[in-house]
Amino acid sequence: MNRAVDLVIIGGGSAGLSAAKSAYENGLKDILIIERSSELGGILNQCIHNGFGLHKFKEELTGPEYAYKYISFIKENNIPYLLDTLVYSISPKNKEITYSNSEEGYTTLKYKALIFAAGCNERTQGQIMTPGERPNGVFTAGLAQRYLNIDGYLVGKNVYILGSGDIGLIMARRMKLEGANVIGVSEIMPYSNGLNRNIVQCLNDFNIPLRLHNTVTKIHGKNQLEGITISDVDDDLNPIKGSEEFIKCDTLLLSIGLYPFNAMLKNSGAKVNLETKGAYVDQNLETSLDSIFSCGNVLHVHDLVDYVSLESEIAGKNAAKLVLEGRKIYDKVILTSHNENMSYLLPNEIKVYDSVENILFSFRVKKPISKAEILFKDENGNIIEKFNKVDLLPSEMVQLNVSDLPLNDINSLKVEVRAL
Amino acid sequence: MENEFICIVCPKGCRIKVDNEGNISGYTCLRGLNYVQEELTCPKRMLTSTVKVSNRKDTYVSVKTSSSIPKDLLLKVMEELKKASVEAPVKMHQVLLKNIFDTNVDIIATKEIK
Incomplete structure (x- = not known):
């Protein structure tokens, strides 16, 4: 057809x-x-x-x-x-x-x-190569969410969560409310990857502990998950010997991105x-x-x-x-770039027409910055636009709607985030 | 002792401080102020869950409380929701359970089931 x-x-x-x-x-x-x-x-x-x-x-x-x-x-x-x-x-x-x-x-x-x-x-177990066995009972958080909220099926009773992404936090609360025992959440980074409000209303409200700088270092169980080993990690994210702890659980949810x-x-x-x-x-x-x-x-x-x-x-x-x-025919293309504090920047290029409307810029920072300035620079390093922002987090994308950039006068655009 | 709250009203997550005299600062909207005032007296939360649709195979309808309820009632309301069922068709925001635990709050559907 x-x-x-x-x-x-x-x-x-x-x-x-x-x-x-x-x-x-x-x-x-x-x-x-x-x-x-x-x-x-x-x-x-x-x-x-x-x-x-x-x-x-x-x-x-x-x-x-x-x-x-x-x-x-x-x-x-x-x-x-x-x-x-x-x-x-x-x-x-x-x-x-x-x-x-x-x-x-x-x-x-x-x-x-x-x-x-x-x-x-969702990123899966294969993408972080968790050491140990490959039993039943390891789910991505979104899959467990689908089973529970659409199909009405609770995937386990004793649950541990790896990764503090929002879906993991939401699922911690949801499974707790459905009667599961949610033992805790491990996050390999020194900060949470979820929204603050979700830490408060999903973990703190139910006394579910969040372990930062901690990860799953072994999965136990031949056919069915019997437990996991978690370990603290050092600044290079390598597990610290002697910090291992065994946790008995039948379900491991992955909320790892x-x-x-x-x-x-x-x-x-x-x-x-x-x-x-x-x-x-x-x-x-x-x-x-x-x-x-x-x-x-x-x-x-x-x-x-x-x-x-x-x-x-x-x-x-x-x-x-x-x-x-x-x-429409455009006069030129301006390529964009960003500095080392940002993990990406969109758009990648700007086509300059005789009338350019607002441009929506999206980016993330690589690490938390409490007070930041965001600088828009031309190819000579001249500042053509500037914003101040507070509490930038890797887990929270920044979107800026910018108008009136002097696009006709510049040939490239670099956006920089600097800590103040 | 100074107390810090992370506001959960919206994803912004403002840090709101309460000092010894009860002065509240750091909120960026009135909803944030209300949140902390409530958190100091009677913490409340919205509850969302699902209810079984009895005349459809393997179907659940998503539901929520029509407004927030005292935090210590969350698990009790969950027990009621597990026992409850509804017959399709279900309309958006149809009331499924009225005035739950005398809170003046209803359980309403957040989805249509044809």
Whole structure:
């Protein structure tokens, strides 16, 4: 079967839905959202806790409620979407994708613009190579969350958590409330990787200890997990001999980070940002491939869904503009770079048109900085813009909406974060 | 003794200080001030969980308290939620359990089940 649409959006989670809404509101009506699972909303459906939407909607929502706002918009405006549909390939040269589902079979779809919003994956046991056995009972935190919140299945009774990422903290509270004994959380870094509010309301409220500079050094159990050994680590993150402690547990949850699920775009030839593992993008969130945009967690991993939505609106708007107005000619391309205190910076390049609107910059710091200045410098090191920020943390992405940069006068842009 | 609270109202996580005389500082919005005042008197939390949908196979509907409830009631309410079930269809924000433990707080659905 063959089809054609103006805009195809791969992924029906928070990024895809926000991008669809934004494209629609910017005048583009011929849109198709393709979603792999059997409902729209993506990972928000299993995030039943509250705390979403404070920036975007100025109210505190649960994940399903946040998704509902967008799903309602999609349904009210009859924006088409496909569920249980898997995309196999993107061909940027022919501007087409292939997908299949049980109704249409194998289908080729032509697009004028494509937004890649496929989300992220959890890092697994294999990626940190925990020493010891490989028994049942070791889960990524998000998988355990899915089993519990969607399928109603509690994966264990005596639980230990490795990694202090937000999903791990949320799951510590959730399993405790469901009657499990949550023994503790180990974090290899000297600081938590989760939001402060989650340390308070998920761990402190339930007297669950958080061990910093500590990690799992052995997994015990042939078929079923019988316990783990945890150890303190030194400043180089190597386990300290003599600090080992055996902990009896039947479940180990891993909350050790997320990474963009960007393989399909990479395999299609898109330039990759080696620091984020997502696509290399300009300020409109267009990738190195013609008319293909990327946004949300597949571009870089976010902490807050509100920021996913704000970012995806940019992709949606620019995809709509590209289809409706055609490609505009730009004068030059400014490459961006960052200093050693930051782990990445987006966008990777800025295309300078006669009128450049606000530019959304996103970055993370490598270590906590209590008082910081953020400097925007040209190729000669002259400061062209400056911001002050407090309490920067690696676990909290910074987004800055910057207007009026003198782009015509500069040839490169370096953003620097300095501790004051 | 000076007390420091990390505000849990929003992801910003402001550090709010309370000194010996009870002066509160460091909050950046009124919700933060209210949070600490409540934390000093009667700490409250929102509770979210799931309730079984009796007429759909392996289906649970996500729920929340309509507003925050005293912290020491969390586990008691969880027991009630484990016993409860609801019949589909369920509407968004449909009340599933009314005035739980006389708190004037309801348990409401946070999802639609068709």
